[in-house]
Amino acid sequence: MAKTYQYCVAENWGKGFIDHVESQRITFASFPGNVWQVPAYNKHGNLWIAKVAGALKTKDEAQAIVNAEVQAAQATWDAQTDEEKNDPMNKRPADITLEE
Amino acid sequence: MATYLGTHGSRIQNYTTDPDNPNTGEVWYNDTANTLKFQYLNTNATGSWSTGNSLGTGRKALASAGTQTSGLVFGGTTPPNSALTESFNGTSWTEKGDLNLARRAFGGSGISNTSALAFGGVHTSNTADNEAWNGTSWTEVTDMPVARQGLSGSGTKASTLAFGGSTASTDSWNESSWTEVSDLNTNRGYFSGAAGASNTSALAFGGTPPTTTKTELYNGSSWTEVNALNTARTLAGGFGIATSALAFGNEPAAAITELWNGTSWSEQSDLSTGRYELTGNGSSASAGFAAGGNPTPAGVELWNGAGTVQVGAWTTANELNTARSNLGSSNAGTQSSTLAFGGIAPGGGTPTYEGNQTELYNGTTWTNKNNLNVGRSYMAGVGTGTAALAIGGYFGSPGNATNVEQWNGTSWTAVAAVGVNSKQSTAAAGTTSAAIAYGGFDYGIPGPSDKTEAWNGSGWTAVNDLNTARYYLSGNGTRTAALAAGGETTTYTAVSEEWNGTSWTNITSMNQARNAGSAFGVYDSFVNAGGNPGFSTNAELWNGSSWSEQNNLNSGRATSAASGSSTAGLYFGGQQPAKVGLTEEWNTPSTSVKTISTD
Numbered sequence A: 001m002a003k004t005y006q007y008c009v010a011e012n013w014g015k016g017f018i019d020h021v022e023s024q025r026i027t028f029a030s031f032p033g034n035v036w037q038v039p040a041y042n043k044h045g046n047l048w049i050a051k052v053a054g055a056l057k058t059k060d061e062a063q064a065i066v067n068a069e070v071q072a073a074q075a076t077w078d079a080q081t082d083e084e085k086n087d088p089m090n091k092r093p094a095d096i097t098l099e100e
Numbered sequence B: 001m002a003t004y005l006g007t008h009g010s011r012i013q014n015y016t017t018d019p020d021n022p023n024t025g026e027v028w029y030n031d032t033a034n035t036l037k038f039q040y041l042n043t044n045a046t047g048s049w050s051t052g053n054s055l056g057t058g059r060k061a062l063a064s065a066g067t068q069t070s071g072l073v074f075g076g077t078t079p080p081n082s083a084l085t086e087s088f089n090g091t092s093w094t095e096k097g098d099l100n101l102a103r104r105a106f107g108g109s110g111i112s113n114t115s116a117l118a119f120g121g122v123h124t125s126n127t128a129d130n131e132a133w134n135g136t137s138w139t140e141v142t143d144m145p146v147a148r149q150g151l152s153g154s155g156t157k158a159s160t161l162a163f164g165g166s167t168a169s170t171d172s173w174n175e176s177s178w179t180e181v182s183d184l185n186t187n188r189g190y191f192s193g194a195a196g197a198s199n200t201s202a203l204a205f206g207g208t209p210p211t212t213t214k215t216e217l218y219n220g221s222s223w224t225e226v227n228a229l230n231t232a233r234t235l236a237g238g239f240g241i242a243t244s245a246l247a248f249g250n251e252p253a254a255a256i257t258e259l260w261n262g263t264s265w266s267e268q269s270d271l272s273t274g275r276y277e278l279t280g281n282g283s284s285a286s287a288g289f290a291a292g293g294n295p296t297p298a299g300v301e302l303w304n305g306a307g308t309v310q311v312g313a314w315t316t317a318n319e320l321n322t323a324r325s326n327l328g329s330s331n332a333g334t335q336s337s338t339l340a341f342g343g344i345a346p347g348g349g350t351p352t353y354e355g356n357q358t359e360l361y362n363g364t365t366w367t368n369k370n371n372l373n374v375g376r377s378y379m380a381g382v383g384t385g386t387a388a389l390a391i392g393g394y395f396g397s398p399g400n401a402t403n404v405e406q407w408n409g410t411s412w413t414a415v416a417a418v419g420v421n422s423k424q425s426t427a428a429a430g431t432t433s434a435a436i437a438y439g440g441f442d443y444g445i446p447g448p449s450d451k452t453e454a455w456n457g458s459g460w461t462a463v464n465d466l467n468t469a470r471y472y473l474s475g476n477g478t479r480t481a482a483l484a485a486g487g488e489t490t491t492y493t494a495v496s497e498e499w500n501g502t503s504w505t506n507i508t509s510m511n512q513a514r515n516a517g518s519a520f521g522v523y524d525s526f527v528n529a530g531g532n533p534g535f536s537t538n539a540e541l542w543n544g545s546s547w548s549e550q551n552n553l554n555s556g557r558a559t560s561a562a563s564g565s566s567t568a569g570l571y572f573g574g575q576q577p578a579k580v581g582l583t584e585e586w587n588t589p590s591t592s593v594k595t596i597s598t599d
Helices: A020-025 A043-051 A059-078 B004-008
Strands: A005-009 A029-031 A035-039 A055-057 B013-015 B027-030 B035-041 B048-051 B063-066 B071-074 B085-088 B093-096 B107-112 B115-119 B130-133 B138-141 B152-156 B159-163 B170-173 B178-181 B193-198 B201-205 B215-218 B223-226 B237-241 B244-250 B254-260 B265-268 B279-284 B287-291 B300-304 B313-317 B338-341 B358-361 B366-369 B380-383 B388-391 B404-407 B412-415 B427-430 B435-438 B452-455 B460-463 B474-477 B482-488 B492-499 B504-507 B518-522 B525-529 B539-542 B547-550 B561-565 B568-572 B583-587 B591-596
Touching: A005 A043, A005 A059, A020 A043, A020 B048, A020 B313, A029 A059, A035 A043, A035 A059, A055 A059, B063 B115, B071 B107, B071 B115, B071 B279, B071 B287, B107 B159, B107 B279, B115 B152, B115 B159, B152 B201, B159 B193, B159 B201, B193 B244, B201 B237, B201 B244, B237 B287, B244 B279, B244 B287, B338 B380, B338 B388, B338 B561, B338 B568, B380 B435, B388 B435, B427 B482, B435 B482, B474 B525, B482 B518, B482 B525, B518 B568
Parallel strands: B013 B027, B063 B107, B063 B279, B107 B152, B152 B193, B193 B237, B237 B279, B380 B427, B427 B474, B474 B518, B518 B561
Antiparallel strands: A005 A035, A005 A055, A029 A035, B027 B035, B035 B591, B048 B300, B063 B071, B071 B085, B085 B093, B107 B115, B115 B130, B130 B138, B152 B159, B159 B170, B170 B178, B193 B201, B201 B215, B215 B223, B237 B244, B244 B254, B254 B265, B279 B287, B287 B300, B313 B583, B338 B358, B358 B366, B380 B388, B388 B404, B404 B412, B427 B435, B435 B452, B452 B460, B474 B482, B482 B492, B492 B504, B518 B525, B525 B539, B539 B547, B561 B568, B568 B583
């Protein structure tokens, strides 16, 4: 099946990591573990990954990285006291599912 | 009829020098230069494609109707042949009622996502079937004279021209029946595209076999060959009218785009993704969409032609020194002077709910400053980089907190505590001399609060309540003109309210219900972004009368902080779910002053 997105791991260095024109031209999404999602088969997406020296990941590889980060956050939440867990303002981190 | 006085609240003013911060659309007379001037938004010098949200179901050999803000795609093959219909509102796709007959390689026409026609194509074999769309469902209408595939079509639901394909004929539709009219000079199918406003005006370009550059113009009675495409193409997309059209894509997957100006074709910026068997629509070459095809059956791109107003976008900036969520900000700050304070920091694996770190952003980097005296999270903040308030929040244990501190540019000092209505995840607006705090989670209930309190520089007073009690809401503005948007009641809400200095009035709800978003701007020009559900990237702009979707944040998150104006904003921190120091700057296109010739 043709894919809609491609994934890479890249460290956000701040200014210039994603510039105004890139942000206008393609839709970015970031996930825990420095995982970035950009459109597949897309010239501007490919150029951006090259610019930031992103390490390409399959969707499954990216999902594994995200899962590890989310599970760490969930474990931190689980280690809290019952009083903290029962605080309605303090919700357990939810799982994140990446799209193909 | 709208008048300048009615729109801008004043007549055209005389100035000796240009005003410092004129509003977009404002006109004034420069008494020194003896010229009439006005402020306008910069426009794009050239056209370009940007990616849009993907189709719900990827497919190829589909058809479409409408415009970039009111589009429709239908049919195609996934494979197998599809009857699916999806409606586009400029931002997202929504599945609608299916075609009665699944089909591919067929013709489509129509001016919006509520008015379209689907005709011909391949079901199990070539079909003459014709269906009309009313915004909700497809209805069988009079079949075409001859079953065919690979045809093209243009026009409206009530006035369509269908041409080419597996026959040479051209058929004209008048909302009730088809009439055969003059044939194309060169029969072909699988066109590069078609453009036209009605059954008396159309443009046919490209196609196969063999793959051609031929372009023909229909004037209501016959086809005339006109200037050819620069690149021969087939199975591509096209939209527009006979005097302004766009051709894009080609087989094998190519991105090449050309613009027809009524006389000739010229090369334009390429599609981001080369593809074929796609579709697209738009009322002219100024704006439209491309959708589906090979190899990205769900891919969508949006075309904005030269002369269209530039749109705002987010850029990454340097991160906070301390990653954190549920922090406060001087929410009336600027992109070159904004304060971030408190929040929940990771704390080496155990969250620290009583963050006291204060950082100042100078337009480039965040610098650590003197800490809050009482570390806290879930607080509200108002003011600027040199004069701010940190209001309430969480410290010690879950429950209401009343402590307020004031920042003088160097350090924090405790000031009068917020009143008994204080709570967590409140919104606030204003300055250190005049502010309001509203909504929040009140542990005395326990539950969402509707309470509003006003600060006069020395103390707090209860004023009129919000209409909808909520917490994790977004807010910004001033003591006398503020906005409350979204939040959580028992569920995420999109409800929005405007404060006029005395009371709250419900206004149009946001497009998307959310909590824990963060906002910048003022009561009539306000951007609310991020939040939940799902650590959202979504951003919406309130212009004083309606909400519109904007370009998404690059990094979705919730419980962040924000400051600035709706044309130059700052968004930082939050969780996704890990605490982050991510910072993004929002910039809308700059404006320019134009001198109006009075000669």
